[in-house]
Amino acid sequence: MRMRLSAEELESGRLSPETLELAVQLIKVNGYVLFEEVLPRAKVEELFNSYVSILDPYFEQHREEILNPGNGFNDGTNHVRLYLPFIKPFCEEAVIANPLVTEIVDQILGEACYMTYFATNTSMPGGKKKQPVHADTSSRYGDRYDANLPIANLVVNYPLVDVTENNGPMEVWPGGTHLHPDSWYAPGAFSKPKLAEHMHHIKMLMPAGSILIRDDRVWHRGTPNHSDKHRPNIALIYSANAPHKGTIQIPQETYDELSTKAQKLLRKELIGYPAAEPKH
Numbered sequence: 001m002r003m004r005l006s007a008e009e010l011e012s013g014r015l016s017p018e019t020l021e022l023a024v025q026l027i028k029v030n031g032y033v034l035f036e037e038v039l040p041r042a043k044v045e046e047l048f049n050s051y052v053s054i055l056d057p058y059f060e061q062h063r064e065e066i067l068n069p070g071n072g073f074n075d076g077t078n079h080v081r082l083y084l085p086f087i088k089p090f091c092e093e094a095v096i097a098n099p100l101v102t103e104i105v106d107q108i109l110g111e112a113c114y115m116t117y118f119a120t121n122t123s124m125p126g127g128k129k130k131q132p133v134h135a136d137t138s139s140r141y142g143d144r145y146d147a148n149l150p151i152a153n154l155v156v157n158y159p160l161v162d163v164t165e166n167n168g169p170m171e172v173w174p175g176g177t178h179l180h181p182d183s184w185y186a187p188g189a190f191s192k193p194k195l196a197e198h199m200h201h202i203k204m205l206m207p208a209g210s211i212l213i214r215d216d217r218v219w220h221r222g223t224p225n226h227s228d229k230h231r232p233n234i235a236l237i238y239s240a241n242a243p244h245k246g247t248i249q250i251p252q253e254t255y256d257e258l259s260t261k262a263q264k265l266l267r268k269e270l271i272g273y274p275a276a277e278p279k280h
């Protein structure tokens, strides 16, 4: 279920052909692959501290809206989704265009793919409830298409702390929940939470700096954090080439400094705009 990359792969920042093939096959058949402890600790701490310095004041300012009981999905969970501003250290190549990730993404989604989402999910201390079990996608053709479709989106998570039993690990239903007919991801599909209670699931325990790459259809849910420290996951989405209207604001100078690969991934985003303020 978990993979540790070899010292050589970590050193070179490239996957061996065998690891690449295994990872691609695991995502196809099991819905995800987890590489343990890839980013250096010092980098993860820098990301964590920079993130908390954004999250804490943001949360104070928007506490009412975020904790509003009408905010159904996250009600009582103390989970917050925060879109990140396109600034360092978040927009560094090791995060947005890490070759250990992009080689896999390119194989599955094709080299013309995009990065379409730049955010975080945080289980904040004090949550009381689990999220409903869900997929991160909707159906493409509603209830009119009764076969499984190829993978269109890969979510990439970087946990910024060690994720343990105690601090709100994501729970995942692996093995087949991404392989249903397209209609199963439509609003009228049979209740995922109802079925999920009777199905095998796992807690995604992982050391800080791991990389989790998952088909966005895999069922999962956030759980409450019983520790006194935030449990953030950076969450990026890579999407196959299809009509796409960019939303990520990237200053021109920042874009110009990116690698050719990162520029290609972000070519449809809002280039030449100031980095956006964080937003939930």
Ligand SMILES: O=C(O)CCC(=O)C(=O)O
Binding pocket: 079, 081, 121, 122, 123, 131, 168, 169, 170, 171, 220, 221, 222, 223, 233
């Ligand atoms: O990071 C997590 O625990 C998952 C959160 C989640 O699935 C969501 O907010 O949609």
